[in-house]
Amino acid sequence: MSFKLRVERAAHEKKSNIILALDPSVGSSHHLLKQSTRILEEVIPHICGLKINRQLVLPLGLFNGTQKILRLAQEEGLPTIMDCKINDVGYTNRAIADYYFKAGFDAVVANPFVGWIDGLQPVFEVAKSTDRGVILLVYMSHKGAPEGYGQTIQNPKTHNYTPQYVAFAEKALTWKADGAVVGATYPEKIEEIHSILKDNVPIFSPGVGAQGGDIEKAMKAGARYLIVGRAITLSKDPAEAAERIRNIAQEHSK
Ligand code: XMP
Numbered sequence: 001m002s003f004k005l006r007v008e009r010a011a012h013e014k015k016s017n018i019i020l021a022l023d024p025s026v027g028s029s030h031h032l033l034k035q036s037t038r039i040l041e042e043v044i045p046h047i048c049g050l051k052i053n054r055q056l057v058l059p060l061g062l063f064n065g066t067q068k069i070l071r072l073a074q075e076e077g078l079p080t081i082m083d084c085k086i087n088d089v090g091y092t093n094r095a096i097a098d099y100y101f102k103a104g105f106d107a108v109v110a111n112p113f114v115g116w117i118d119g120l121q122p123v124f125e126v127a128k129s130t131d132r133g134v135i136l137l138v139y140m141s142h143k144g145a146p147e148g149y150g151q152t153i154q155n156p157k158t159h160n161y162t163p164q165y166v167a168f169a170e171k172a173l174t175w176k177a178d179g180a181v182v183g184a185t186y187p188e189k190i191e192e193i194h195s196i197l198k199d200n201v202p203i204f205s206p207g208v209g210a211q212g213g214d215i216e217k218a219m220k221a222g223a224r225y226l227i228v229g230r231a232i233t234l235s236k237d238p239a240e241a242a243e244r245i246r247n248i249a250q251e252h253s254k
Contacts, residue, residue, distance in 0.1 A: 016246045017253060033060055046242035050069075087111040094125070107179070136168060138165050149165045166196065184214070190203060209231025
């Protein structure tokens with residue numbers, strides 16, 4: 001089963017579209033593993049997936065600490081995403097994706113800026129051959145996102161002018177990506193990108209809570225999954241925070 005269907009099934013079964021961004025604060029690897037495991041165990045009933053980024057893999061190591069967390073998620077039927085924003089030449093990209101998939105991740109995040117040939121094509125090849133997913137950055141959530149994702153570009157084939165994020169959304173369709181990341185901090189961009197992707201490529205939206213994004217606006221604009229970190233992980237009661245965010249999102253899901 002494809003990653004896209006697996007995460008859809010998890011969302012249906014868990015009645016949740018919340019993906020936990022497990023970014024614990026800085027500390028020793030022993031402390032980080034304990035803290036991450038505790039938070040994940042507490043919020044499992046309220047989430048449909050887990051996202052980890054290099055902030056955690058670097059101190060824990062890929063094949064030791066990180067795998068312990070991945071196994072816990074897998075036992076609970078939660079798909080896992082490595083937020084590695086792959087962004088290099090194809091030969092290196094393929095090796096990076098291969099390592100993450102071998103460690104047990106179900107999907108990787110990649111940056112379409114590097115293009116297809118000798119860029120992301122090898123990543124899609126290794127992902128599709130192992131039923132894993134590739135999620136593309138289409139419009140990031142931070143304040144500087146318009147400088148790159150929002151610039152106007154000239155399409156090298158048609159010579160037409162178009163926003164960068166529109167070109168990336170079209171690539172997500174053409175390349176059959178399993179998801180597109182669009183920041184919840186830009187609901188108008190979610191709406192515009194959703195009108196291009198429709199239900200073919202689900203939108204994964206980070207940025208609610210700590211970055212100021214609004215759950216209701218993001219959901220109404222067309223986000224399918226919300227990626228949530230600090231609003232849960234830094235809460236005094238992560239389970240309560242996850243449940244509350246899940247319930248608001250469910251209320252406004254289409
Ligand atoms: P917070 O604490 O802000 O965490 O809820 C958000 C999580 O999502 C990641 N993030 C992004 N990942 N594209 C991505 O691929 C984005 O535009 C983006 N914005 C935030 C961030 O690394 C953290 O794990």
